[in-house]
Amino acid sequence: MLVEIHCEKFRTTPVTFTEGLNAVVGDSVATNSIGKSTFLMVIDFVMGGDTFYKHNKDVIDELGHHEYFFKFEFDGIVHSFMRGTSNSDIIFKCTEDRIVRDSISTKEYREFLSDSYGINHLGLTFRKMVSLFSRIWGKENLDPYRPLTEHKKQKASESLVFALKLFEKYYSIENLTELLKEKDLEKKAFSDAFRENLIPKISKKKYIQNQITTEKISGELDDIKNHLEKYAVNIREIVNSEVEEIKSEKDNLLQSKLLVDIRLKRVEESLRQNRNVRSKKFDVLKKFFPEVLDKKIAEVEEFHSNIAKILKNELKASEKELLVEQSRINEVLAKLDEKMKSILSESSIDNPGVIVDRVYELSSNMRTANLENKYYDQNIELNQTVKNIKNELNELKKNLLAEIENLINTTLRDLSSFIYSSSKKSPYLSFTSSNYNYEIFEDTGTGKAYSNLVLFDWAVFMTSDIPILIHDSLLFKNVENEAVANMMSVYGNFNKQVFIAIDEVQKYGEEAEEVIDQHTVLRLSDNHVLYNKDWRKK
Known part of the structure; x- marks a missing residue:
């Protein structure tokens, strides 16, 4: 797990972390631009992400290029690293007292994290697993109606493959998928050969x-x-x-x-x-x-x-x-x-x-x-083979996705009953062989939509090997105070690491405030922003 982040530009450093919930807390008046979302983006950065130096360019513009030192602990062994903003494609191994040693590529570093978290058997890269569930302002994964979509250009079919791999169902269709790719290539080769007149293409009458x-x-x-x-x-x-x-x-x-x-x-x-x-x-x-x-x-x-x-x-x-x-x-x-x-x-x-x-x-x-x-017979046979494989693959995929759908929806019902009461309908995930839909019933307001996005992440987090969860404060805006208070008790019971940003904690009640206080790793306010330079006012 992540145990520490140190940066000379931080006003408070190092920031240390524990298992379970780790909260970055804002002030009582929800002051903006004090660094809550930025700090979550730094966590994503040390987890091998690239959004920080792309979205938070103002940090580099104001502070210049700088370095982040961070430590992980796996099986009682501490691993220390450094990643800078000037050459973010390189990760440096360090001693515990931050002396830089060998360098590795970000690819090697992400493979290390995947291996250390024990998730490399799923056929997903480390970033593919954690990036979707790092819901931070500035990223493209905040659509509450498309919770399995990491970025705007992602196809629905990619989301389905992700779900199948995440829940260890993909191996059941892997051979068929590879066979379909092979036959599709053969089919394309035939089409190209016909088009270029390399082989004759005839009609049924000519046949x-x-x-x-x-x-x-x-x-x-x-x-x-x-x-x-x-x-x-x-x-x-x-x-x-x-x-x-x-x-x-x-x-x-x-x-x-x-x-x-x-x-x-x-x-x-x-x-x-x-x-x-x-x-x-x-x-x-x-x-x-x-x-x-x-x-x-x-x-x-x-x-x-x-x-x-x-x-x-x-x-x-x-x-x-x-x-x-x-x-x-x-x-x-x-x-x-x-x-x-x-x-x-x-x-x-x-x-x-x-x-x-x-x-x-x-x-x-x-x-x-x-x-x-x-050639006519081969083309007809190939087209029929592709059609048969697609039908078999779609049917198998449909059944496997139904199993995932049932697991997530059962968990969603339990979570929704705890957060909102059993009288309200829970959100519902449904799959087809080529797409998915996440339905939010009754209340279509922003607050309910984002709270249901939180429920979805919890359901997946609790039923899969997703190693970490990051939730920004925007997910709690406009949500009923009682619902947020119930959410805090759920966050507080996770064993895997969760990072959240939240402010105005007093309005959620004493029990929620107590949970947050117990798990606070960093407090920020109008007078105590994240970095040692405040560039909000010129």
């Missing part, structure tokens, strides 16, 4: 066509294999088969070419026609309606001229596309004609090479079709 194609090719290859001698003597049978395929493909292309030619002819005819509206076409109209103004006629003529221009541009674009398509079809037709000519030419000679070429072409087409279908 069925490939099956028909491979079946047909397989039959022809078997036929060639079984009647090789006959084909060697009579090449014409193979040639006729190839010519028939080419002719079928050519017929389809000619049909497409006919449709393109017809559309192209219509477009060219439209472009040749002059559809502009001329003013002379209104002469007859003016004869019968002389009151029609020339200006109006001119406006109509201009409108129709603009429409004609737009239509002309669209027709030109369509003409260009049709010409490109026409050229492509003609090119393919030319290649088919050349191929047919070559086949018919070779067939006039007793040339066994035709058989080899045909077998090669069939095998190549079959290989392509099989490969396309293989």
Whole structure:
């Protein structure tokens, strides 16, 4: 546990700590900016946190860079350290009389704390465990409706993983989670390969066509294999088969070419026609309606001229596309004609090479079709596997979270009954497989919201291995005096270290005041601020 913090800039130093509750107490008029929250931030700082030198920059600006010496005691052994504001990434090991020795990184230091507090088996870093439950003004973890959210950018899924690890449930889904990550990577690799055309992506229709194609090719290859001698003597049978395929493909292309030619002819005819509206076409109209103004006629003529221009541009674009398509079809037709000519030419000679070429072409087409279908099958199978793993993982996670939910809510009911009486509804935590909700019933005021945040922290603190708890005085503002008095008795009974800041203690009654007095480690007031320099007034 933390036993001491010393700083030459403190007005009172060193500050020593005990097991259980450690209270930083303000004055009876709740004077602000005397150092209560800052001192809690210093505790967070010596616990490996980084918020102090980011949020409390005024301290460094006014005092300059300075050092904090601190001691922990684990199993009867004292460990002394120093951390400064000028190079906070380095922690120095010290002797008990504050002589600096070796240095270690903040990562190594946090690992030391995790090991010393006996929490490294949870799969959570030390800071991940303690930072959320260090509720200090200046941090982003003060939303009473999102008590498992450490900072604004944190996803709900991260909060659920935190809860599962904290309550030692994560190991039950760890293998499935890793398997899902692996399969998601495979799925992404397939998507990337499809997108970059590294492997072919086909539709279900194409898949069925490939099956028909491979079946047909397989039959022809078997036929060639079984009647090789006959084909060697009579090449014409193979040639006729190839010519028939080419002719079928050519017929389809000619049909497409006919449709393109017809559309192209219509477009060219439209472009040749002059559809502009001329003013002379209104002469007859003016004869019968002389009151029609020339200006109006001119406006109509201009409108129709603009429409004609737009239509002309669209027709030109369509003409260009049709010409490109026409050229492509003609090119393919030319290649088919050349191929047919070559086949018919070779067939006039007793040339066994035709058989080899045909077998090669069939095998190549079959290989392509099989490969396309293989990737299709693998992709479908992979997507189904990912879906099945997600469903299994979500169901398992839902059940595990329900166990945590039940444990916390049972504890919340007991705590709420003690603080408020059994007549009031207790706050309620609920999980889904991807999110969570913390409901605060009846009273939605700031005071009740923060007091229910305190109850949540207590429930987790009491049912898990969270090593420390830090609560700032803002959590007690606007809370009923009787409720705060009851809270103090709960704080006073904790065995693990708790650090709180509080002021106006007299208004909470003699019993609460007695508990606070017994556990006060530092008193601050308007005339006795935290540091030996007071920069509140310039």
